[in-house]
Amino acid sequence: MTGGIAGDMTGGIAGDMTGDDLLRVLATLANPHRLRIVAALAAQRNYVSQLARELDMSRALLQVHLRKLQAAGLVSADIEVSEDGKAMKFYDVTPFALRLTPETIMAAVRTLHADYELEPEARR
Numbered sequence: 001m002t003g004g005i006a007g008d009m010t011g012g013i014a015g016d017m018t019g020d021d022l023l024r025v026l027a028t029l030a031n032p033h034r035l036r037i038v039a040a041l042a043a044q045r046n047y048v049s050q051l052a053r054e055l056d057m058s059r060a061l062l063q064v065h066l067r068k069l070q071a072a073g074l075v076s077a078d079i080e081v082s083e084d085g086k087a088m089k090f091y092d093v094t095p096f097a098l099r100l101t102p103e104t105i106m107a108a109v110r111t112l113h114a115d116y117e118l119e120p121e122a123r124r
Contacts, residue, residue, distance in 0.1 A: 019108035025098065028072035033057065034065050038093055041075060045092035066091055 017025070028034060036055055040046065048066070052059045069075040076094050079087050 017108075019110070019112035022098075022104075022108045023112070025072050025074065025096075028068050028074060031065070033061070034069055037062070037065055037069060038074060041091055041093045045090050047088045047090050051091065 029038070033055075037051070040051060040054060046054070048059055048062060052062045055062065066075060066077075070077060070091075074094055074096060075091050077089050077091050079089050082088050
């Protein structure tokens with residue numbers, strides 16, 4: 001990601017973020033379920049079934065949120081084979097740091113595309 005936004009996201013996203021990138025990350029984090037998922041994964045990597053039990057969330061709903069977090073570059077996934085031969089998808093937080101200041105927001109605005117669409121839930 002390029003631009004002038006102070007944001008360091010490693011593990012698939014490198015460098016400064018554009019305004020569109022910043023909006024995508026902020027919109028993704030503007031959901032309490034996704035914040036809980038990031039917090040849980042920051043404590044330890046986990047696989048879907050165990051994470052769903054810990055967060056008291058259905059696996060289907062958890063998968064939806066994990067896909068959005070992964071698309072925003074906030075989590076990553078690795079498939080591992082368990083001792084009994086089952087494929088298990090483990091999720092982990094991708095290290096990131098965002099620094100928002102009036103100046104970084106000014107820089108973000110200069111790189112926004114007019115056609116950027118937020119998810120319906122982020123428009124509220």
